[in-house]
Amino acid sequence: MQPKVYVTRRIPESGIALLQESCDVEIWDSDDVVPRDTFLAAVADKDAVLCLLTEKIDAETLSVAKNAKIFANMAVGFDNIDVPECTKRGVMASNTPGVLTDTTADFAFTLLMAAARRIREGHEFVHAGKWETWGPLLLMGQDIHHATLGLVGLGRIGTEMARRGQGFSMRVLYNDVVRREDLEQELGLEYVDFDTVLRESDFVSLHVPYMPETHHLISTDELAKMKQSAVLINTARGPIVDPAALYTALSSGEIWAAGLDVTDPEPIPMDDPLLTLDNCLVAPHIASASFQTRSDMSELAANNILAALAGERPPTILNPELLGDS
Numbered sequence: 001m002q003p004k005v006y007v008t009r010r011i012p013e014s015g016i017a018l019l020q021e022s023c024d025v026e027i028w029d030s031d032d033v034v035p036r037d038t039f040l041a042a043v044a045d046k047d048a049v050l051c052l053l054t055e056k057i058d059a060e061t062l063s064v065a066k067n068a069k070i071f072a073n074m075a076v077g078f079d080n081i082d083v084p085e086c087t088k089r090g091v092m093a094s095n096t097p098g099v100l101t102d103t104t105a106d107f108a109f110t111l112l113m114a115a116a117r118r119i120r121e122g123h124e125f126v127h128a129g130k131w132e133t134w135g136p137l138l139l140m141g142q143d144i145h146h147a148t149l150g151l152v153g154l155g156r157i158g159t160e161m162a163r164r165g166q167g168f169s170m171r172v173l174y175n176d177v178v179r180r181e182d183l184e185q186e187l188g189l190e191y192v193d194f195d196t197v198l199r200e201s202d203f204v205s206l207h208v209p210y211m212p213e214t215h216h217l218i219s220t221d222e223l224a225k226m227k228q229s230a231v232l233i234n235t236a237r238g239p240i241v242d243p244a245a246l247y248t249a250l251s252s253g254e255i256w257a258a259g260l261d262v263t264d265p266e267p268i269p270m271d272d273p274l275l276t277l278d279n280c281l282v283a284p285h286i287a288s289a290s291f292q293t294r295s296d297m298s299e300l301a302a303n304n305i306l307a308a309l310a311g312e313r314p315p316t317i318l319n320p321e322l323l324g325d326s
């Protein structure tokens with residue numbers, strides 16, 4: 001009998017095709033989130049689950065999914081998975097690092113440019129029939145070239161963001177719990193403390209994982225330290241930024257603009273005050289959404305499952321201590 005795998009959403013076909021070569025695959029065949037009770041019923045008899053950041057893999061899930069050897073997240077972020085609880089129960093967990101790095105950095109830089117140069121306002125201006133003449137004062141924005149880019153977090157995506165900043169002749173500052181002197185040399189980055197990133201940057205871009213330590217890392221005090229001309233970019237996780245504090249800072253002119261691919265909560269409610277602001281650009285969590293990258297993510301998640309089911313090492317396992325080899 002083939003192993004049973006549950007996939008919690010429609011995902012790119014290439015990952016499904018890999019699984020179907022040797023597994024009995026059940027898919028929540030929808031673009032909507034699987035309801036929690038349906039999810040719990042479905043995972044009860046599965047040997048592996050390909051899940052998304054919309055599913056909570058917690059003690060309740062793990063106690064229901066008694067046969068599951070692995071929960072393979074199709075995302076690099078895994079704040080939806082209680083990894084220590086998985087480990088305690090001998091269940092593997094995996095994510096999809098690497099394959100989405102460049103695509104996500106491309107998008108973070110796109111948001112930075114769009115917010116700095118007021119692309120959304122320009123588009124709306126044209127569509128509202130307001131474009132009557134070339135205007136010397138019309139929709140002026142912030143320069144990107146030779147500005148200072150401040151990175152909070154210098155992991156894979158933060159590093160690629162630094163390279164993009166270099167391409168625009170930017171001064172690049174960073175702060176992280178780990179100092180990377182090799183990258184400072186290679187990319188001409190400056191390691192500074194968190195406050196200096198906030199005070200000296202024209203663009204502050206967040207590239208840290210979401211965890212208790214990074215909850216509301218950017219709130220009233222941090223926004224107050226930023227330049228009035230500064231732009232905040234968040235492609236990491238919504239709750240890293242305090243949304244009420246951000247609204248106050250943007251609406252009072254304490255900072256100049258924000259570009260958000262992630263919000264708290266997601267989706268952002270239509271009556272969220274941030275949506276009333278012209279200087280807040282919001283995208284629906286699509287930084288990794290290129291055709292190629294989403295296929296690569298689905299394949300990596302599938303390969304993690306296939307390895308776990310074959311008794312091999314999943315390529316991007318999050319709790320390798322279960323394998324006893326690290």
Ligand code: DGY
Nearest residue numbers: 074075076077100288
């Ligand atoms: C991730 O991978 O964590 C993103 O948020 C979705 O691609």
